[in-house]
Amino acid sequence: MIFPKFFINKTRYGAVDNMLMSNQNYTYEMLRSELTWVVGEDYVKTDDSDKLGHSIDYYWVPELWHDRGQKGTVPDFIVHPGSAREVSEILKLANNYGIPVIPWGGGSGSQGGALPIYGGIIMDMKRMNKVLSIDPVSMTATVEVGINTQHLEWAVQKAGYSTMHFPASIACATLGGFIAHRGTGVLSTKYGKMEDMIMSMEVVTPTGEIINTLPVPRHASGPDLTQLFLGSEGTLGVVTKATMKIHPIPESRKFHAFLFKNMHEAMAAGAKIMTSRLHPCVIRLYDEPETAKLIKRVLGIDKQGAYLVFGFDGPEKMVDLEMEQASTIAMEQKPEDLGSEMGEAWWEHRYKFFYPPYMFQLPQAFGTLDTVATFSNIENVYWAMKNTVKENFPQATFIGHFSHWYEWGCMLYARFIIDNPPQDPHEAIALYNKIWDMAIRAAIKEGGVINEHHGVGLKLGRMMKDLYGPAFKILQDIKQVLDPNNIMNPGKMGFKGAR
Amino acid sequence: MNIDKYLDVIKACRFCFMCRHLAAVGNVTFKESDTPRGRALLLDKVRMDSKNMKNQDYIKTIYEAELSASCRYHCVNHYDEVGLILGARQDIVESGNAPQNIRTVADDLKKVEFTVEGTGDVLYYIDGYTKNHQPEIASAFLQLAGNCKTISGGDCGKALNVLGFAEDASIVNEKFKKAVKASCSSTLVTSCPASYDALKNDFPIDGINVMHSSEYLLSLGSINKPSKSINVYCIDSDYLKNYNNLTAPRELLKSAGYKLDMFGTNLEESYAAGEGAVIYDEICPELMKKLSDRVFELADNPEKDLIITFSPYTKFALKKSKPDFNAISIEEAILKAKGN
Ligand SMILES: Cc1cc2nc3c(=O)[nH]c(=O)nc-3n(C[C@H](O)[C@H](O)[C@H](O)COP(=O)(O)OP(=O)(O)OC[C@H]3O[C@@H](n4cnc5c(N)ncnc54)[C@H](O)[C@@H]3O)c2cc1C
Numbered sequence: 001m002i003f004p005k006f007f008i009n010k011t012r013y014g015a016v017d018n019m020l021m022s023n024q025n026y027t028y029e030m031l032r033s034e035l036t037w038v039v040g041e042d043y044v045k046t047d048d049s050d051k052l053g054h055s056i057d058y059y060w061v062p063e064l065w066h067d068r069g070q071k072g073t074v075p076d077f078i079v080h081p082g083s084a085r086e087v088s089e090i091l092k093l094a095n096n097y098g099i100p101v102i103p104w105g106g107g108s109g110s111q112g113g114a115l116p117i118y119g120g121i122i123m124d125m126k127r128m129n130k131v132l133s134i135d136p137v138s139m140t141a142t143v144e145v146g147i148n149t150q151h152l153e154w155a156v157q158k159a160g161y162s163t164m165h166f167p168a169s170i171a172c173a174t175l176g177g178f179i180a181h182r183g184t185g186v187l188s189t190k191y192g193k194m195e196d197m198i199m200s201m202e203v204v205t206p207t208g209e210i211i212n213t214l215p216v217p218r219h220a221s222g223p224d225l226t227q228l229f230l231g232s233e234g235t236l237g238v239v240t241k242a243t244m245k246i247h248p249i250p251e252s253r254k255f256h257a258f259l260f261k262n263m264h265e266a267m268a269a270g271a272k273i274m275t276s277r278l279h280p281c282v283i284r285l286y287d288e289p290e291t292a293k294l295i296k297r298v299l300g301i302d303k304q305g306a307y308l309v310f311g312f313d314g315p316e317k318m319v320d321l322e323m324e325q326a327s328t329i330a331m332e333q334k335p336e337d338l339g340s341e342m343g344e345a346w347w348e349h350r351y352k353f354f355y356p357p358y359m360f361q362l363p364q365a366f367g368t369l370d371t372v373a374t375f376s377n378i379e380n381v382y383w384a385m386k387n388t389v390k391e392n393f394p395q396a397t398f399i400g401h402f403s404h405w406y407e408w409g410c411m412l413y414a415r416f417i418i419d420n421p422p423q424d425p426h427e428a429i430a431l432y433n434k435i436w437d438m439a440i441r442a443a444i445k446e447g448g449v450i451n452e453h454h455g456v457g458l459k460l461g462r463m464m465k466d467l468y469g470p471a472f473k474i475l476q477d478i479k480q481v482l483d484p485n486n487i488m489n490p491g492k493m494g495f496k497g498a499r
Numbered sequence: 500m501n502i503d504k505y506l507d508v509i510k511a512c513r514f515c516f517m518c519r520h521l522a523a524v525g526n527v528t529f530k531e532s533d534t535p536r537g538r539a540l541l542l543d544k545v546r547m548d549s550k551n552m553k554n555q556d557y558i559k560t561i562y563e564a565e566l567s568a569s570c571r572y573h574c575v576n577h578y579d580e581v582g583l584i585l586g587a588r589q590d591i592v593e594s595g596n597a598p599q600n601i602r603t604v605a606d607d608l609k610k611v612e613f614t615v616e617g618t619g620d621v622l623y624y625i626d627g628y629t630k631n632h633q634p635e636i637a638s639a640f641l642q643l644a645g646n647c648k649t650i651s652g653g654d655c656g657k658a659l660n661v662l663g664f665a666e667d668a669s670i671v672n673e674k675f676k677k678a679v680k681a682s683c684s685s686t687l688v689t690s691c692p693a694s695y696d697a698l699k700n701d702f703p704i705d706g707i708n709v710m711h712s713s714e715y716l717l718s719l720g721s722i723n724k725p726s727k728s729i730n731v732y733c734i735d736s737d738y739l740k741n742y743n744n745l746t747a748p749r750e751l752l753k754s755a756g757y758k759l760d761m762f763g764t765n766l767e768e769s770y771a772a773g774e775g776a777v778i779y780d781e782i783c784p785e786l787m788k789k790l791s792d793r794v795f796e797l798a799d800n801p802e803k804d805l806i807i808t809f810s811p812y813t814k815f816a817l818k819k820s821k822p823d824f825n826a827i828s829i830e831e832a833i834l835k836a837k838g839n
Pocket residue numbers: 057058102103104105106107108109110112113114125145146166167168169172173174175176177178179180181182183184185186233234235237238239240354453454455457489492516
């Protein structure tokens with residue numbers, strides 16, 4: 001077994017310096033006993049199997065590290081708390097011992113946010129998976145946030161409603177993970193992102209206080225704490241409970257697809273639909289290379305151009321009316337009308353893109369350059385990133401689609417793919433990081449914001465200063481005040497590491 | 500190594516999260532390693548360095564898999580993660596690394612003595628969970644089917660196969676085959692989905708038509724429906740649904756006038772309490788209990804609802820955990836519908 005690296009040469013944690021070096025060390029057993037006392041024997045894991053599982057999330061770098069036979073950084077303990085009180089006890093212990101705590105939901109995050117980069121305690125939240133209540137009058141559900149979002153959706157559907165949160169990772173992520181990353185689903189254009197879906201939350205602060213944010217999301221009682229913790233990626237505390245909106249199952253949901261001559265014309269159509277203040281539940285626009293690559297592979301449409309699909313849901317009469325209006329707007333650009341069938345097919349296969357063999361996978365190197373910008377800037381952001389990748393990394397392919405649309409702009413889900421990255425893992429990671437560094441900085445220059453829904457994590461932490469400028473200090477100060485011992489997920493989101 | 504045959508599965512599953520909601524064991528242990536991704540990751544480590552085959556934690560994880568095949572069924576490309584785990588178990592056994600508790604169970608499974616009794620054209624195989632713990636299942640079937648021969652005397656090889664003792668499984672199955680041949684029947688029926696799968700797919704017998712009891716009862720024709728339909732919940736069998744896509748159980752129950760409500764919240768998860776692993780109660784009793792507890796948690800009204808389990812194993816497991824759980828087998832349900 002491999003044991004803690006975290007405590008080597010550490011000075012900030014005073015009393016526990018070098019004490020938890022390995023499972024041969026009695027301090028390790030002291031902490032294990034204390035954790036066991038809090039959550040029970042069944043819920044403290046130290047076996048090699050589970051440590052391996054918790055050493056790799058959906059970030060390409062640890063995947064590559066594993067693929068190249070390198071030893072990954074594993075946690076010292078994996079604990080599964082069953083209540084906010086247990087979370088609080090664990091955090092107090094961690095403060096006492098000076099050991100990092102890394103919340104883990106489903107491990108499906110693509111930014112390395114849940115990785116135990118300094119060892120420590122992985123706080124796997126999946127045991128907190130209950131739907132606590134459904135309020136049919138206000139249409140809200142209160143749930144423990146370790147729940148798998150597909151299980152949540154099934155439970156809410158059984159009660160006759162829907163969360164309307166349909167991300168491609170619905171089956172693998174937890175609600176807490178989505179809260180931590182301000183995640184989003186396919187129907188976000190109408191139903192919003194996580195920050196629009198959540199009413200209020202219970203949070204355990206790094207020092208172990210159990211707090212609740214205000215019960216409703218619209219108020220004038222000072223800055224909103226719900227929004228502070230949303231997107232904090234486990235660096236400011238552990239979210240344990242949330243009340244979220246639920247929705248009636250719509251009478252009708254319809255889709256329609258078009259093939260535009262190019263992305264620019266398709267973008268003009270999409271933007272006009274949004275600025276006309278129609279309310280599609282989905283607009284998705286694929287650039288020409290992604291249409292040729294993925295739309296062909298998954299939907300079988302073998303044509304040149306930019307594929308765009310939109311959908312509306314609600315009472316059928318309204319759906320038909322909005323559909324007609326949106327189609328009229330689209331037709332102004334003279335696209336090929338692929339009809340409703342090709343739109344429905346997209347909806348039906350919306351998750352298929354993410355299963356092997358459709359999804360990119362090693363040996364390929366790939367990354368999602370998730371960026372959001374206004375309609376005035378979004379095409380410039382696209383071209384800035386694309387040109388940067390093309391000019392500097394000729395071995396890379398650049399494709400993209402625009403997934404989540406707002407009244408003012410949209411999200412660009414761009415990807416770079418390298419079929420044969422270097423064998424040497426260090427070289428491969430250096431190349432990978434260089435693409436990110438250059439492409440993201442090019443996007444920021446054009447008014448792009450990294451990132452719209454994947455979060456920052458380990459992957460993009462170094463860009464936070466570029467993105468925020470002097471304002472980042474405010475986030476750092478908040479972190480310092482809430483987490484004086486820096487136990488919560490150190491080294492993520494651009495905050496300082498554990499050493 | 501046997502796992503080398505499943506390289507495509509390892510490569511696909513090791514970084515894929517898409518079916519983790521269906522990882523039945525993972526859903527009760529919350530362990531990342533109890534998911535197809537987790538298991539593929541550790542078998543990838545074994546593939547890279549066979550010394551890892553000796554890792555006791557890895558071995559334990561591989562034997563804790565419930566083999567429900569929900570993931571394979573759900574998977575867009577149907578990657579055979581069950582095949583991978585079975586391959587790994589075979590590797591563990593062949594390399595002499597099988598844990599003592601597994602070897603003890605396997606030794607027991609090798610002690611078979613098949614006997615055929617009765618008269619009739621059809622041969623009814625009575626599996627261990629029916630014979631030793633739930634004779635009411637066989638009794639209901641025999642009342643419904645009329646004159647049948649019966650064969651019993653142990654597991655037909657499926658359990659050994661699933662534990663990774665492939666050679667021993669074949670030896671046991673040869674004995675079974677011999678007894679079946681000697682019975683001169685051409686139709687072999689069983690209520691046990693695992694045995695059905697074994698006899699249909701792992702060890703087919705030339706000239707013998709293998710049927711699940713629900714298929715056979717359905718083939719007997721119409722049942723007088725009761726005047727008022729009865730609402731019941733069904734707990735599917737992993738082997739019938741995910742391995743064989745068999746719709747006969749539901750068709751039979753509907754034809755007998757039952758109105759089938761969805762158990763739990765969805766039709767994708769396995770609620771079979773470890774049926775895929777055949778003798779899960781013997782090798783992982785605590786996990787069987789956890790899987791059963793999840794079933795009780797998901798039941799709408801566990802005190803009142805009538806639940807029909809499609810596998811004798813599942814009925815046994817659930818009742819072992821909660822003796823007053825209101826579960827009956829398909830055969831008992833049909834007998835009940837007939838007013839007997
Ligand atoms: C195939 C695939 C498709 C995807 N599609 C989408 C998509 O459509 N939309 C989308 O938004 N994302 C998508 N993602 C990314 C990923 O699913 C999301 O980022 C998700 O929010 C991660 O949730 P998780 O539960 O897996 O969190 P993890 O990966 O376990 O953790 C992510 C971060 O959240 C923190 N965290 C987890 N739980 C808590 C908690 N209770 N309290 C505080 N912090 C916590 C962790 O410390 C970490 O920093 C996809 C991922 C995959 C693998």
